[in-house]
Amino acid sequence: MDDLISVIDWSRAQFALTAMFHWIFVPLTIGLSLIVGVMETIYYRTREENMKKITQFWMTLFAINFACGVATGIILEFEFGTNWSNYSWFVGDIFGAPLAIEGIFAFFLESTFFAVMMFGWKKVSPGFHLSATWLTSIGVCISALWILIANAWMQRPGGMEFDPEQARNVMANFSEVAFSSTAMNKFFHTVLSGWVLGGVFVVGVSCWLLFRKSNEEVARRSIKIGGWIGMIGILLTMWTGDGSAVEVSKTQPMKLAAMEGLYRGDAGGQSLVGFGILNPSKTLDNDEDPMLFSIDIPYGLSILANHDMKSFVPGINDIIDGIELTENGDTIHGISxxxxxxxxxxxxxxxxxxxxxxxxxxxxxxxxxxxxxxxxxxxxxxxxxxxxSQAVPPVAITFYAFRIMVMGGGYLLLFFIIALLAVYKFKGLLKNRLVHILGVLTIPVVWIVSEAGWVVAEVGRQPWVIQDLMPTRAAVSAVSASSVELTFWIFVVLFSGLFIAEVSIMIREIRKATKQEILNR
Amino acid sequence: MRKFFSRAAEMYIDGFRSMTVGKKLWLLIIIKLIIIFAVLKLFFFPDFLGASCDTDTEKAAKVRQEISDESRRY
CATH class of the missing domain: 1.10.287 (Helix Hairpins)
Structure with a gap:
């Protein structure tokens, strides 16, 4: 029994570590591939040599990130087969099909056109090169689509039937799996957040160039493009985030309750915790206030969850008891x-x-x-x-990660407004060293915000591996805890080494740009 | 068609030759792939079900047993 608990914990820790490490590279690949696509399109239309050099500079940073990130996702598939074998078998072709399609796309589309993008400047026509750049960007998004379809199915299983003979789920309706509203919401929210991250990266690195008083023309023009893509990205991420909240309230109400630290919902409209500190003494069984301190937004949660300020949003205890309240406070009994x-x-x-x-x-x-x-x-x-009580996710991690994501998102909106005002209206800001430092410091912030989003999505759905069908305890393999622990520490060393390698190569390339003129290379 | 392939090969060869930062990246990729496939996959991440079952029928029976076993309860 103890070993099973230990295997679950180590397997979860290992999967979280691998997924979070993989996610360092993915959103930057998504965001930068779009940004270099836009830059090269401008070059293609104007044939301005400076724009070509700016594109090539960012394309090199894109390549460094692409190379360091490549194949880190494959480790997750290894873990499925070894640590999560019951799960891997149980999900059957529902999970296998999207992953196989992703593999084919990732390998052929991204890898083929990535080579043309990097090596083909003097070998293919400008039009063909531009197509390769866009096809790389599209390939990245299509790869993400299939992975997110698989993830969305785990959050909201549908379009399948369980076959006891095979002990696995068999796809009954492909479109229900591939194009569920959960999958589409997740795809757009995730990809658009990649635009935000790419935008911050470009603006942040450009601020560093300005700080070093180097390549100021490159920096200004890059801030314009990165700033606009980031601004569009953050607005659309907020919009799709609203869609995600409505989706979660329908399909994973327990996750929403954990995100809010809400134990009992109020009839006639539920407020949203804008900022708060959870009461660590609060349990399912006592009547203590869930919050030690909070600043609430009246009706905010009802609007967020149902787009209806008077709607009832069930708390953790309500969901466990299977009850809902009408606007008047009358109780509706559901399944407990x-x-x-x-x-x-x-x-x-x-x-x-x-x-x-x-x-x-x-x-x-x-x-x-x-x-x-x-x-x-x-x-x-x-x-x-x-x-x-065993079906309740860790409330504190979900609650605080949600606030980091939302408050971080608000900060990033402000950041892009300042960046665009600086390049279009108040140009003096571009000479302000505090603005430069703010730009550079926002680079790690955007990663924290992005990872926090995944923490909300994945910790908030615990203990489920597949919502309502399979908890982690049933999904894990009967392997020894010590072997999973060993590979966990191997990954800590490996990932730390790779991370240091990426950051040092990236910094060296950026530092090179502060010492020589990009436009006169 | 032959011309297309020879031009494509030439693009790759010239591309690799003229790489600057790329050489370090390729070294990094190769080391990483060796660690992932030749060390991790081979020694630490065996196919758990495949190791104990030969056929899909056996795998199905094993998983059926595992997921309905009462020891899996919390």
């Missing part, structure tokens, strides 16, 4: 977690009976067990819990 646990147990028993019948070769018993399983399959995952 205790009931779901009982139905989940029935589903488990049906699967055990199926197993027994399969071993005995009793086809009739198999059919009956499969029917019982199908009737309760939507509650299957709840059968693993002894009590409802």
């Amino acid at each position: 977690y205790d009931e779901r646990i009982a139905l989940g147990r029935e589903a488990h028993q049906a699967l055990r009976d199926y197993n027994t019948a399969a071993k005995a070769g009793d086809e009739n018993a198999k059919t009956l067990a499969a029917e019982r399983l199908k009737a309760n399959f939507e509650h299957f995952g709840y059968g693993y819990f002894e009590d409802a």
